[in-house]
Amino acid sequence: MSGPDFDAEHSFANLVRELTGFPLVGMTYSGGDGSWSARHWDRGTGLEVSATHCENVRVIGDRLQISWNDELRPAERATVSQRRSVSCWGAQVHGDLVRRKVLVVGAGSVGLDVAVRLAATGMAHVSVMDFDIVEFGNLDRLIGATRRDALTRRSKIEVAERLMRSAATAAEPEFAFYDLSVCEQGGLAVALDHDLVICCVDRPWARVILNQIAYADLVPVIDGGISVDVFDDGNGMRNATWRSHVLRPGRPCLVCNRQVNVSDVSLDIQGLLDDPTYIAGAGRERGGENVALLSVSATASLLAQFVSFNVAPGGIGEPGPLQYLLCTHTLEHLGHTTRDGCQYENAEAAGDRRQDLSGEHPAARAQRAIRACATESRIDRWLSRLAEVTHRLVEDRTARRNRPD
Numbered sequence: 001m002s003g004p005d006f007d008a009e010h011s012f013a014n015l016v017r018e019l020t021g022f023p024l025v026g027m028t029y030s031g032g033d034g035s036w037s038a039r040h041w042d043r044g045t046g047l048e049v050s051a052t053h054c055e056n057v058r059v060i061g062d063r064l065q066i067s068w069n070d071e072l073r074p075a076e077r078a079t080v081s082q083r084r085s086v087s088c089w090g091a092q093v094h095g096d097l098v099r100r101k102v103l104v105v106g107a108g109s110v111g112l113d114v115a116v117r118l119a120a121t122g123m124a125h126v127s128v129m130d131f132d133i134v135e136f137g138n139l140d141r142l143i144g145a146t147r148r149d150a151l152t153r154r155s156k157i158e159v160a161e162r163l164m165r166s167a168a169t170a171a172e173p174e175f176a177f178y179d180l181s182v183c184e185q186g187g188l189a190v191a192l193d194h195d196l197v198i199c200c201v202d203r204p205w206a207r208v209i210l211n212q213i214a215y216a217d218l219v220p221v222i223d224g225g226i227s228v229d230v231f232d233d234g235n236g237m238r239n240a241t242w243r244s245h246v247l248r249p250g251r252p253c254l255v256c257n258r259q260v261n262v263s264d265v266s267l268d269i270q271g272l273l274d275d276p277t278y279i280a281g282a283g284r285e286r287g288g289e290n291v292a293l294l295s296v297s298a299t300a301s302l303l304a305q306f307v308s309f310n311v312a313p314g315g316i317g318e319p320g321p322l323q324y325l326l327c328t329h330t331l332e333h334l335g336h337t338t339r340d341g342c343q344y345e346n347a348e349a350a351g352d353r354r355q356d357l358s359g360e361h362p363a364a365r366a367q368r369a370i371r372a373c374a375t376e377s378r379i380d381r382w383l384s385r386l387a388e389v390t391h392r393l394v395e396d397r398t399a400r401r402n403r404p405d
């Protein structure tokens, strides 16, 4: 941006602040390479406004195009380990792809796999959010988690960190891990600080929060999941279905594409979907069942949407909502459209004026408490072992001193 343009924007910013009471976002477009830059003008402690430069500008359509401020988010250096990835889409696309800041919400069977594959591709800024701990019942689906993880009640994000760091090919990966629910204020704030979110949770409250920010805050979300349909007598599989879709302006939201039932959101907020008595009384199925043999297909479906949305192979971006039916091996393009008066899609770019659906999340708080106890007991065990070794050393030393010459 030239000096005179910057000065002109500065003068507008002062005027806008005086007239509206709001800060100004200044944006410039370069006709040469089609890139954008942006600045946020606001007052600090004094009366005069000053500019804070933006790290990037996202343009969201059937693909996600991003213009970068190289000083604030420097380009990533491709490593030798990424040579074959680079050969698939070229150095320029790869360099742009691995700079993107991606949040994976949920580190279960699908989310963990997604996060590890992003790390292996060379993505340098990947975050993972999950408040859950590893249990023995997870080990048939959580590839890479161990019996020891379950025994020590390790958190899923600790497992994700271990696997991602061992798979990472970025020169200096900046991974972040959040022991939060995206339904909590802190979790929501983290999600808003990313270029793209991949939703790998099946709970309606979390999904509807992400659904909201995809439109109100223009943070695109790739959502999906898998469900296994079992015969009523529990004896045999009827079908399995996995879906994937990008939530963004121009595509139907999760409610319009019938992925979330709004009445389930309030049940989830009240904790009733964790209450076996309520589930049995309401005649509901617990849902969320999955097997490792198929969760990889849900991962593949989400990551194929990710590649189409970020790389646009053949110049074609994301394909819209997809559904795969296992029993017939049929891939369907779903034709859902926006309902009249959809509150999520109508709140496009509302930002902080969106309805606040975040709140206390008792299950997340309880899991953190369990993990804190497990961590303490790990420290206790380590201190006991240290005390034992020290005691033995002192005993040996004393014995040597007292030994007759």
Ligand SMILES: [Zn+2]
Residues within 6 Å of the ligand: 252, 253, 254, 255, 256, 257, 338, 339, 342, 343, 344, 345
């Ligand atoms: Zn909608």
